[in-house]
Amino acid sequence: MSLDTSTAAGRPAAAQERLYGVCDYYDAESLLTEGERRVLGRLRSFLDEKARPLLADYWERGEFPDQLARPLVDLDLMEPAELTADGPTRGIYQGFRIFELARTDASLATFYTAQAGLFRTAIRVGASPEQQAEWMPKVIDFSLKGVFSLTEPESGSDIAGGLSTTARLDSDGGWVLDGAKRWIGGAATADVLAVFARDVADGQVKAFLVDREAPGVTLEKIHGKTALRIMQNAHITLDGVRVPDSMRLHNVNSFRDVAAMLRAMRSDVAWIATGIQAGAFEAALRYVTERQQFGRPLGSFQLVQEKLARMLGNVTSALSLVVRLTEQQARGIYRDQDSALAKMQTSLLMRETVALAREVVGGNGITLESDVARFHADAEAVYSYEGTHEINALIVGRALTGESAFTR
Structure with a gap:
């Protein structure tokens, strides 16, 4: 898989060496520090070398590869010591951590964010200061799951x-x-x-x-x-x-206190939806550059290239949206309609992206061998959890009009 960034994106070819390459077309990765990139690089190596070879088999069996759980925790991703010397980890790092997991597998991302996102948010928002002092260190090191x-x-x-x-x-x-x-x-x-x-x-x-x-x-x-x-x-x-x-x-x-938790957690799911798109797009791009049809690479056909361009546009739009939301939340701005809009829109884009990926891979897109089938199926769960499309749309609509359209 290659992309001539010197001509297609106006960047030097060395840009291909970035961690996220073509799926991060506008280089949101540049917002990360070198230390954050190193930690994410270690996660990438673990996922590629240890996790990815197991995924198709365990997906088909409907089981979690328990042998990955402890090594994933031992990577020290939640609050890495090398990043927290001057304070807690930044939101942009936390977002890309989710993105990295999800572009490999939606279940792995969901597994990790169940602790690092949902449960940690429950303690951070719901616990008293005394309870937080007791429990939060255990949440971070996974001694309290x-x-x-x-x-x-x-x-x-x-x-x-x-x-x-x-x-x-x-x-x-x-x-x-x-x-x-x-x-x-x-x-x-x-x-x-x-x-x-x-x-x-x-x-x-x-x-x-x-x-x-x-x-x-x-x-x-x-x-x-x-x-x-x-x-x-x-x-x-x-x-x-x-x-x-x-x-x-x-x-x-x-329930107002519960809503405050959901407000924070929906942004995590938007990052998952964005990572799934990146994984599906990358898998499809690999396939069409390797697959031959009618004596030519599949990626040389106009209709295939049009679908690739749409997928990249979706990934880029979603990544831009979640990065901007994360920057806003880092300034302490948490609004229901913001996280709802991000979850709603990234999930819509995700649904189209994984469908396009399955299309360009053809019949092989329904087998686990290409990875596309796994992303295509898993996207349906992410589309619904942490607020369906309709619920998130009504949250945004209420903010726009001042009128609640929820059924009473």
Whole structure:
């Protein structure tokens, strides 16, 4: 695979040596520091050498390659020591970390961000300062593994009003939880489940860290998935589960507090959607430069080149969007409509990009050998989670018009 950047992009040919090359056409990578690029380069090597050879087999089996979990943690990606000497890692690095994972595999990105994004955000936003001081270092080094347990069997998009898992304050000052959660990725290997439940006393949503092996907790693997097959999703049943008040996230006292978490986490999913596009585009580009048809490289045909150009345009648009959103959030600007717009638009672009990639690879685009089939299938899950297209569109529409169109 090659691209003459001296003529096609106005950059010297040496630009091909960048970490992200052609899929980062406008060189957003230049916003990274050298140290950040080194850490991401180590992640790239691990993914290419250790993870990629396993993906097709484990995707088809519907299993997670557990042998990758500890080495991935040992890469020290969340707050790398070499980057945090002068403070916490920057948002742009965190975004590209997700991008790198997702351009290799959506399940690996989802697995890692379950801890580094969802669970960490639950602690950062929902825990009291004292709880954060105790738990956050363990979250960062993965000695306390957790998952975000919000979605329920009968409530996804309507979770704000439809959340039915209950929390009852007992006479001993502890809590009793009853209900069910569904689609909880990584629950089977977590230490605790961040469970959101409605307080029967005041009707408000509260959050609890529940020991995965506590009496009354039952986990069932969800079978029969056609997307994110590597990621293990669970159906969780909570039957009279007792939780001490010390394990309640003390800063979560209404769904408004949960919404603050979602506002931050949707930007992570937008980065995943962007990385999936990059992976699908790169796989398609490799294929058409190697495949011969009618005695010519497949990439020499006009219709194929038009599809490649559209894919690159989508990737470039999505990457520009998430980079700008990340820069805005780094300045402390977090708005529901901003993360919703990013998730909505990058997911739309992702859907088209993976479809175009499958088209140019032809019949081989439905086999796992080319990688394109995996991206094509996994994109459907990412399109729906962390807010469907319609829900995110209504969040943006509400901000534009001042009128809520949500069903009451």
